[in-house]
Amino acid sequence: MAAHQPNRVLETLTLHLVNSPLSVIEWDHEFRVKFWSGQAEAIFGWSEDQVRGKHPEDWPFVHEDDAESVNQVMEALLTGSTNRNISLNRNYTRDGRIVHCEWYNSVLIDEAGKLISVLSLIQDVTAREGMESELRQLHKVKSIGQLTGGVAHDFNNLLTVILGNGELLTEKLEHQPELEELASTVVDAARKGATLTHQLLAFARQQPLRPRALDVNDLLTGMRVLLERTLGEETELKLVTASDSWSAKVDPTQLDSAILNLCINARDAMPQGGQLTIETSNVTIDQEYSDAHAEVEPGPYVMIAISDTGTGMAPEVIDQAFEPFFTTKDVGQGSGLGLSMVFGFIKQSRGHIKIYSEPGEGTTIRMYLPRADHNDEVREIEAEPETAVGGHESILVVEDDELVRQYACLQLKVLGYQVLSAANGLQALELLQSNVPVDLLFTDVVMPGGFNGVELARRAGQLRPGLAVLYTSGYTQNAIIHQGRLDPGVLLLSKPYPRVEMARMIRLALYQYK
Secondary structure (H helix, E strand, O other): OHHHHHHHHHHHHHHHHOOOOOEEEEEOOOOOEEEEOHHHHHHHOOOHHHHOOOOHHHOOOEOHHHHHHHHHHHHHHHHOOOOEEEEEEEEEOOOOOEEEEEEEEEEEEOOOOOEEEEEEEEEEOHHHHHHHHHHHHHHHHHHHHHHHHHHHHHHHHHHHHHHHHHHHHHHHOOOOHHHHHHHHHHHHHHHHHHHHHHHHHHHOOOOOEOOEEEOHHHHHHHHHHHHHHHHOOOEEEEEEOOOOOOOEEEOHHHHHHHHHHHHHHHHHOOOOOEEEEEEEEEEEEOHHHHHOOOOOOOEEEEEEEEEEOOOOOOHHHHHHOOOOOOOOOOOOOOOOOHHHHHHHHHHHOOOEEEEEEOOOOOEEEEEEEEEOOOOOOOOOOOOOOOOOOOOOOEEEEEOOOHHHHHHHHHHHHHOOOEEEEEOOHHHHHHHHHOOOOOOEEEEEOOOOOOOOHHHHHHHHHHHOOOOEEEEEEOOOOOOOEEOOEEOOOOOEEEOOOOHHHHHHHHHHHHHHOO
16 A cells, blocks of 8 residues: 555645646656646647657657757656756747746655656746846847947047048049049048947947937838849839838938848848838737837837748847847858847837748848827938038037047038137136137037036036037947937037038037027
8 A cells, every 4th residue: 555655645746736837747667758737738739648658759849959958867867866857948839839948857756766757847938038038138238338339439539530531532632543542442441440330339229319200101112212222133022011000209310221231131031032021010019028028118119020031040040140240141241230230229219129030931020119109290301411511600629539629620621610629628618718709519428537528518508508519429428318319409420420411410500509
């Protein structure tokens, strides 16, 4: 009778666990299924009748990469090397999905020490693993952001001088083709360097965004010709836009860049051609989905889905797709910053992005953009000027980097302005306290000595109420950007800047403060 006691204990224990939220699987002395609870069927899809008497190797249950470690656990439990074990494994479901499961394994033995069975309690932690993966990604973003910010500040100062002087040389050497070509090469290299720092700042969520209410259908319609030209004749472009699409709260320039980036990636995934579909729709994210994904708030979103019929991605590629410098392209064919830049932009915009893909089945990337408030006015996208327009006002340039300061003053003088300069905030205040006329304060944001451009503008406003202010920076250190967005009313000229953009922002600042 005593020898049968453990069986009754097991039966009682099993009855208690049948209705447990944990799955219960009992294995015999050969590690074949003896009992398979209803919760196990709910997670994995197979019924008890389908798996009873089977060993884990008898059906597609254990992920290939985890098979060796699972075999080691089974051997240790069956040979008595251990009485219990906790492990995290990947398992397949009946429909081929991968689930992450935490296994709590214990051996049951009789009074003689003979193995009766192994009892496994299983918890599906796929959502938790996904959340932890996203949190690790966020930590990585923060670390890279801190590194990127310091590099971007100094690097963009250098690029401002190189780009600006390269443009001036190109104009001066118009009648010397050989030298003009050399100057143009310098300009092109500086622009590529600027793109690189922009991509890094985008991934780190440190770019200055100017979000506004935007009709994404209008944006896509306006991009169609550009996209068709970029994709080429072998790729068919299809736009499927929702007729009742909401307006999104997003920076239109950066969204334009993100869409173009994703479409180029899709084209490259279809080397023999194919179909690329861009679809818009209204989506409401519920609390359950929000709880399972880091930094995703429940509520209304405008969804843009970009789908291709290309090669698709394996799960391990999807897991790394948004990481900076990760790429599946050959050396020299991509920096590995395209998707990471889109990821950073969407997250900084308080949105969400998700990849759906399988090898050979194409890829769909969905971007979820926050719905605009009813009070946000939808404005037309402004055209950029093609030529630099100057003036005769007096401008105070405040810049701690001497080379950048000299360059900015030279450019402004070429545009016809009266120019004063200061190397720091204290020198600038001394000039403002005098009777010298100043129509515009053109100041760097990040300056040494704990006296940044924002504090300078505040004190300047006290000395000269209504003074126009234009900020410039290669990295703002959140001085004028909060929660990923430029502070209301702030005008920022990002470094490095071409002369035409500098001229446009100067005129805009002078006009805005009139």
